[in-house]
Amino acid sequence: MRTHKHSLHHPSLAAAARPHFRLERWHRRGLYLLFAILFASGISWLVAHYWLRVPGEFGESIHPLEHWSMQWHGALVLPVSFLIGSMLFQHMRRAHRAACNRGSGWSMVLLLLWLALTGYGLYYLASENWRPYWSLAHWLTGCALPALLVLHIWLGRRKTGR
Template sequence: MPAGLRRGLYAVLALSWASGIVYFVLSRWLQVDGEFGPEKHPWQFPLLKIHGAAAFLMLMAIGAMLVNHVPATWRTRRSRGLGLSLVAGVALMVISAWCLYYAADEYWRPILGNIHAAIGFALPLILAIHILRGRRSARAKHRAHRAERASEP
């Protein structure tokens, strides 16, 4: 994957992850004293806007991944399970986000919010494992190729 695309993806992922986690913590566990009692933390709405903007950027980055990285690396047969987990996780994030924004009623919203947060929390961990395994596999392949060339007469 081109270095610029990779760095951009990591930056957008970090922004999306951080804004989502902080929003989740604020919405579930932190309130402020208002004029009429406890109310939502004032950072919740701005964080949700940042998270939504980062999500749109993530969709563009994931689209680039789906047309560049996924087809090229699928043929190598390496790290397919983790790659499929990432694609499925992103798909579930998109679906749950749409449902949270447009379709969820008061019963489903907290359930979907928890599912969305759990997947969102796990995705960077899965991505890190996927990257580390991919790099290790690529290094091993490169070493084997060098050894093969060195043994040729």
């Protein structure tokens, strides 16, 4: 016979039975911080590239911020990729099986894959003629990422009541 402590309706057992998708605090904060810096470095590159041209001896030259922004942006891709990859089992797989946030979740996956592809294309594949198109595809998608991330978080918290 079950006692009250071991009842299936006990709040502690009910909470444990719910699927767990929420990332741990360090994981969440790490992703938020890295995404914020990645976004800031991308925006600073855009500003430097399009609006902060420096007059030089032979015409306009690039602003020093453009180079530094691109270096930070490229360097942050590795830790962001690591943290996103570490979400595959706990967060993505469990949420997909429970049919939670599938639309915004798959949109995030596709958007991040497109960013990776266009970033790779900019670095390794783009000729000088095609570089503006690769760049436009990359930065337009990158500017959309924060809005989709906020939407994904909001939808997830709304469903779990947080």
